Amino acid sequence: MRIACVGGGPAGLYFAILMKANDPGHDVRIFERSPRGHTYGWGVVFWDDLLEQLEASDPATASEISESSFCWNGQLLAVEDKEPVHVGGHGYGIGRQRLLDLLVERARSLGVRVEFESEIESPDDLGDADLIVACDGVNSPMRHLHRELFRTDVVAGANKYIWLGTSRVFDAFTFAFVHTLAGWIWCHAYGFDKSTSTFIAECSPDTWTGLGFDQLGEVDTAQRLEQIFELQLQGHPLRSKASQGSTPWLSFRTVTNANWHAGNVVLMGDAAHTTHFTIGSGTRLALEDAISLATSLQQESNLATALERYGTERRRALRRTQNEAWFSARWFESVPRYIDLDPPKLFALLRDRRSPLLPRVPPSLYYRLYRATQSNAVLRMLRRWVAPGVKGVYARASRGAM
Numbered sequence: 001m002r003i004a005c006v007g008g009g010p011a012g013l014y015f016a017i018l019m020k021a022n023d024p025g026h027d028v029r030i031f032e033r034s035p036r037g038h039t040y041g042w043g044v045v046f047w048d049d050l051l052e053q054l055e056a057s058d059p060a061t062a063s064e065i066s067e068s069s070f071c072w073n074g075q076l077l078a079v080e081d082k083e084p085v086h087v088g089g090h091g092y093g094i095g096r097q098r099l100l101d102l103l104v105e106r107a108r109s110l111g112v113r114v115e116f117e118s119e120i121e122s123p124d125d126l127g128d129a130d131l132i133v134a135c136d137g138v139n140s141p142m143r144h145l146h147r148e149l150f151r152t153d154v155v156a157g158a159n160k161y162i163w164l165g166t167s168r169v170f171d172a173f174t175f176a177f178v179h180t181l182a183g184w185i186w187c188h189a190y191g192f193d194k195s196t197s198t199f200i201a202e203c204s205p206d207t208w209t210g211l212g213f214d215q216l217g218e219v220d221t222a223q224r225l226e227q228i229f230e231l232q233l234q235g236h237p238l239r240s241k242a243s244q245g246s247t248p249w250l251s252f253r254t255v256t257n258a259n260w261h262a263g264n265v266v267l268m269g270d271a272a273h274t275t276h277f278t279i280g281s282g283t284r285l286a287l288e289d290a291i292s293l294a295t296s297l298q299q300e301s302n303l304a305t306a307l308e309r310y311g312t313e314r315r316r317a318l319r320r321t322q323n324e325a326w327f328s329a330r331w332f333e334s335v336p337r338y339i340d341l342d343p344p345k346l347f348a349l350l351r352d353r354r355s356p357l358l359p360r361v362p363p364s365l366y367y368r369l370y371r372a373t374q375s376n377a378v379l380r381m382l383r384r385w386v387a388p389g390v391k392g393v394y395a396r397a398s399r400g401a402m
Contacts, residue, residue: 004129007136008032011269013103015290020110031118042165043192076172077347093192140271151258168236182210260311275325324354
């Protein structure tokens with residue numbers, strides 16, 4: 001099979017690895033529009049379940065990623081100068097560039113041709129490819145060419161956020177809330193190697209304009225955030241990748257598609273779907289897309305049947321995660337509703353933010369319900385799932401595509 005992957009992110013690279021490892025006779029090419037070493041963002045997060053899936057599908061890749069990962073210890077909540085709250089557990093971070101480098105090397109070792117600075121504007125640029133995988137990101141030009149066939153829906157969230165890096169290494173996944181004259185602003189921070197952390201600042205649109213970020217450039221924005229989060233950064237600077245062409249402040253865009261393939265063009269990764277960054281599932285879902293598509297192609301002899309199976313399976317598998325992401329995003333858009341709770345109570349509700357019941361129950365009452373159900377599995381399931389129908393973009397996607 002002649003396969004062309006448009007986009008050199010984790011989804012396309014891992015799919016190419018799986019296809020070439022399964023059958024060296026496949027002609028697999030990856031076309032990435034950016035130069036090598038140019039990527040947006042800083043570090044990404046994942047958990048043991050992803051490592052287990054990678055180990056099952058390609059042990060060599062799993063080993064490389066595991067060895068390059070930074071293990072952060074639990075989660076921490078800090079509100080102003082109040083006593084922080086810490087809970088146990090662990091997760092992993094890895095630099096996005098490091099992840100891409102590992103995948104590129106693995107792909108090339110198998111015979112995949114990875115071509116950087118290669119702009120693909122339409123399927124016609126790919127000649128006689130049997131399969132075109134559009135894994136070219138949330139703004140996917142390939143998807144846009146067939147938007148009416150994919151039935152793409154894009155909805156922007158209310159909050160503003162900026163994805164930065166810092167030399168302060170956060171050993172725990174940290175949520176820190178700071179009150180300003182313009183309102184609350186908070187960060188999501190986590191280490192991803194021994195010298196660097198991702199630092200995402202988020203706030204409401206009113207706070208964003210009230211703090212003047214709509215008028216500030218890259219350098220002034222970083223300096224202002226360093227002042228606001230002085231306690232958390234402990235003198236370490238913030239760094240931006242805006243000089244590489246990324247947009248400093250963003251509104252998260254939720255992408256859904258009712259159909260995931262049109263002819264021999266199939267969507268994967270952020271081109272197919274996005275889930276809010278507050279649940280930390282983007283990389284896992286992209287790699288799971290790759291595993292699912294490769295498996296469908298290996299098990300189905302007919303291309304159209306394989307692509308239909310892949311789309312159906314992934315839309316079904318994503319339903320719960322997408323619903324949880326929607327509720328998680330809404331929680332952070334409703335911070336004033338919860339922020340007056342004592343830090344332990346606030347943290348409990350933050351950690352339970354994916355519950356569909358939480359927005360419908362007064363926070364103090366919900367906390368009492370939360371405490372009462374911790375030792376009762378049946379009530380815990382009831383609290384999590386018994387609620388009026390899901391509202392918002394994912395409910396529409398469920399009715400139309402899932």
